[in-house]
Amino acid sequence: MAAGPHGTPTLRDVAEGAGVHAATASRALNPATRGLVNAETARRVMKVAETLGYRPNPMARGLKTAKSGTIGLVIPDLTNPFFPPVVRGIEEVLEPAGYSGLIVNTDNDLLRERTQVDLLRSRQVEGLIVATALVDHPLLEQLHRERVPMVMVNRRPHGFDVPSTVPDDAAGVALAVEHLAGLGHTRIAHLAGPTTTSTGGVRARAFRNAVRDLGLDDDPRLTVVCHRWSEDAGAEGLRTLLDGDAEFTAVVAANDLIALGCYDVLSERDISCPDDLSVVGFNGMPFLDKLGPPLTTIAIPHQQIGAEAARLLLDAIADPTRSARSVLLPVTLVVRESTAPPRRCAGAVR
Amino acid sequence: MAAGPHGTPTLRDVAEGAGVHAATASRALNPATRGLVNAETARRVMKVAETLGYRPNPMARGLKTAKSGTIGLVIPDLTNPFFPPVVRGIEEVLEPAGYSGLIVNTDNDLLRERTQVDLLRSRQVEGLIVATALVDHPLLEQLHRERVPMVMVNRRPHGFDVPSTVPDDAAGVALAVEHLAGLGHTRIAHLAGPTTTSTGGVRARAFRNAVRDLGLDDDPRLTVVCHRWSEDAGAEGLRTLLDGDAEFTAVVAANDLIALGCYDVLSERDISCPDDLSVVGFNGMPFLDKLGPPLTTIAIPHQQIGAEAARLLLDAIADPTRSARSVLLPVTLVVRESTAPPRRCAGAVR
DNA sequence: ACGATTGCTGCAATCGACTGCATGATCGAC
């Protein structure tokens, strides 16, 4: 067990073991420079490295090359079931490429976001995958100006071009509306996400387009904007909808959390789903099939979204001049028991 | 904007700006060595560092000090809702201490676990927080021998002493059984977790103890071991229970996922919960209150478990000689609608 | 008033890997 004073074998240990200079060992071990070394010598060095269990010290390497081999993942809250699969998708791509992800949670707090990104940058991350909510974002703009390689997931940037991977929101909403229309609903409500997020806006617009395309009642009173992507906000949204005077027999929630908020109001007001009201979610988070009733939703490929984002980022790092590309991923309708034909003579639901 | 050729200001830039040597600047900036420097000089250096936006390069620092400021988090699957809150609890403690967590997923695969831990070690993590399932684990033993600072979450190590933070499993199970007994159940079944995990064993033993303590029917046929902590395994477990000839009116699942598996079987066989069968889960994962029916469960303080684990690890890093301390965290019973008194003349459920 | 202590700062080596440049060896060509 030849090893340096610190226990782990160093490049010099390997070089010594192979009877060559550290420089030669370095070249032999690096596939890109291996050609510079005699094939036989290279083989020998590699064998010694192998038996010694040599691991290049990423700090020493990073110090010299100014590369850390890490990527910062900026997400609002890991506890939101949306993100873990996305993270796994990201790591699935990053790992084989020799990168690791550093996760930070911002809780959608602007200040916290800033300090967390600072933290990441001080850790020398080579790029950022950003999943935060806000669409108009001075910090993002600043990072973009500073040429920090960056990709957005699930959100589109506003003014400047940054690569992004997003689900096909418009198609998803259309799927939901068509499904409800097919069941016979004509007055469908929408609980929109915050307008401060691109997703909220896109889905709301897609909703009205779908309603119009199908010739359903296009009543502006049937769209209520939730101020957050949360159960609470969803509950509040449905309450104002119910307390309004517009009739509706179905609601398309801008995401599953908002739909879950609806469930709270339903039991609170003793409204039956799907008998009195059909509900459709969006995102396809886990365990939706165990709800009472199981929630019909638009499933999106979380893992793929992450994987694509990671690929885009690696591309951007490899070639910073490449223009921003964005990926739109297909979504699917998952029909469960929260949707059904409207009752014969459904009036205003209250 | 004075800065080095790479854009980010270096220690020498600061030193130059303050008219001192880099060594002095280093000492002035490090709180531990600041006393060695003239107070006025230190102030000046710090001000220059501030205005320059100086960030010490963690790689250079790490190279010299052989510390990376990172901790490895070894978890089975981030997608399992159990872990995200634990991770947040961990980071909540790690961050103020200047550490970052590097997350890897093992999918409970022994080989993958090994390569992932190798990855972490090659990234020079200063310690490991391990949440993997297996109780007899050559890799863990090896790490322990190699003196890698390490803490386990939610599991107790088998042969050797490693600090750990676990929920009070025994108390939780007792709470569940008492709750059911209080409702009038006398024949209570247990869907145990894998015996390869300490948690599985502990909860199963606690179950039998609780049943005996309360003078309920202690029938060995009423305990079935699930071979994994998953919905599938839970479903399978309940099926064998139902297909057996022992009567029971309630079931304590070793965790929520197993309880969710029960829900599948209930609808599959048209058994009503809680009318025909009461079900109690364990862990208190999110959205359980939205299920049909909302699941009664034992809530455990996920975030606290993580935070305590991180604290233990920081202690272990600071003083490796300190003996292993373990923390037991209190759990609470959350009563919802999956439990009710048994029907008057409940026979065998089938 | 002189040697000794204390306080502050600079010098230079170090951590481990990378890399431009130079040197040495080998071989072919004329």
Add this chain to the structure above:
DNA sequence: GTCGATCATGCAGTCGATTGCAGCAATCGT
């Protein structure tokens, strides 16, 4: 048999921060 080309390897400096040691000045004690 010598010269130049090619190939392989070694040398030494570099990345940025840290730290033992030395040096210098101011202060103290007697």
